[in-house]
Amino acid sequence: MRKIILLSLCVLLSAGLCLTAAPARAGELLAVTETPTPTFTPTSTATPTPTATLVPTSAPPADTPAAPVVLDPAITKRGDPAFAAVGDRVTFTITVVNPNDVPLPAVTVADPLPAQLDFLDGTTTSGSLAYDAATRAVVVVTAPLAARQEVVIVIRTRVNTLGQPPDTTTNIATLSGTSAAGLGLTVQSDAALVQFVPASLPDTGYGPGPRERALLAGAAGLAVAAVLGLSLGWVWRRRRHG
Incomplete structure (x- = not known):
């Protein structure tokens, strides 16, 4: 009786393949079959994506507030009364104003009096007041002006014999400083x-003086205006009801 010998041969090739011999009978040729050995392909590794790093930026510059507008001091003047005769008193009031919310340096106010007016006295709410007889000028030097401060200067004068009608005089004060x-x-x-x-x-019985005549003229003008107004009103009512 013939025995059958099964052979199995696996030869590992250099390329990773295995040669396997199929079972055969004795004396028969072996058929060699290449059985590929599975090859493991490495999977690709994900490359990490770099994350953007936030770099802190400097804060925007703060708005610089605009510098406040600083105005120069103002000066006004008025006289009372506006009509005067020899021997009458005339009072001048000068006002210096700091219109700002910040202080200002001291100022000087000079008021030269006209020849028809003689200086009597004066006052100021700030600083000092002096009268120079040689120049007939009243000079006031104020203290530094506080914010919104108002300085009032009062100068009292009397009309001398040079103040004759129909002359007039104009008086102007000047402020100087920084x-x-x-x-x-x-x-x-x-x-x-x-x-x-x-x-x-004087009351001599011969009629009113110039001032009294002026007052009478003013009263007469008011009376004429009143009569004219009443007349126009009467005519308007007649037309309305007619």
Whole structure:
């Protein structure tokens, strides 16, 4: 009896293949079959994506507030009364104002009096007041002006014999100092006008003096205006009801 010998041969090739011999009978040729050995392909490794790093930026510059506008001091002047005769008193009031919310340096106010007016006295709410008889000028040097401060200067005068009608006199005060920009400053006040009139006549029975005549003329003008207004009103009512 013939025995059958089964052979199985696997030869590992250099390429990773295995040669396997199928079972055969004795004396038969072996058929060699290449059985590929599975090859493991490495999977690709994901490359990490770099994450953007936030770099802190500097804060935007803060808005710089605009510098406040600083105005120069203002000066005004008025006289009372506006009509005066020899011997009458005339009072001038000068006002210096700091219109800002910040202080200003001291200022000087000079007020030269006209020849028809003699200086009596004066006052100021800030600084000092002096009268120079040689120049007939009243000079006031104020203290530094506080924010929104108002300085009031009062000058009292009397009309001398040079104040004759129909002359008039104009009086102007001048402020000097340092401007808000640090420059020299000169500002003039508005003009105070005084009209000289004749002195009132004594009560001699011969009629009113110039002042009384002026008052009478003013009263007469008011009376004429009142009569005219009443007349126009009466005509308007007649037309309305007619």
